Amino acid sequence: MRLALFQPDIPQNLGAALRLGACLGVPVDVIEPCGFPLSDAGVRRAAMDYGALAEMTRHASWTDFLGHAERRAGRLLLFTTRGAAPLHGFEFRAGDTLLFGRESSGAPEEVHAAADARLFIPLAPGARSLNLTVSAAIAISEALRRTDGFPTHAPAG
Numbered sequence: 001m002r003l004a005l006f007q008p009d010i011p012q013n014l015g016a017a018l019r020l021g022a023c024l025g026v027p028v029d030v031i032e033p034c035g036f037p038l039s040d041a042g043v044r045r046a047a048m049d050y051g052a053l054a055e056m057t058r059h060a061s062w063t064d065f066l067g068h069a070e071r072r073a074g075r076l077l078l079f080t081t082r083g084a085a086p087l088h089g090f091e092f093r094a095g096d097t098l099l100f101g102r103e104s105s106g107a108p109e110e111v112h113a114a115a116d117a118r119l120f121i122p123l124a125p126g127a128r129s130l131n132l133t134v135s136a137a138i139a140i141s142e143a144l145r146r147t148d149g150f151p152t153h154a155p156a157g
Helices: 011-024 040-050 062-067 110-114 132-147
Strands: 002-006 028-031 056-059 074-079 096-100 118-122
Touching: 002 011, 002 132, 011 028, 011 040, 028 062, 028 096, 056 062, 062 118, 074 110, 074 132, 096 132
Parallel strands: 002 028, 002 096, 028 056, 074 096, 074 118
Antiparallel strands: none
């Protein structure tokens, strides 16, 4: 299981996604360009003390991400408000990559076209969308639950 962020706009969301990945043992792919300067120091600052625990791979472009060997190992699942299938009815696999678009504009058509499935998280009437990292946490949790992929180590303390 992998988490991928397409050209994220908000550094705090990247930091929270790295913390999520570190805590759940899920690698995070960051597809550039980002809407903010992506420096090693900035990543460390955004991810706080979880940056060293996170497995992050930076991709210079969408094309670079698509060509990456680990990306090609499983299906590409795009989470979008324009999704075709609800999250709770989808059959996840351990090798899936869960992809999330930009906070400001979502994912462009070329990203939609490359996805093996487009999924959405059902919301209450009148609700438009969730925060990127909240959505990622819901999706990763459901995918790990369905594939028995949660870490087995109990939390400290």
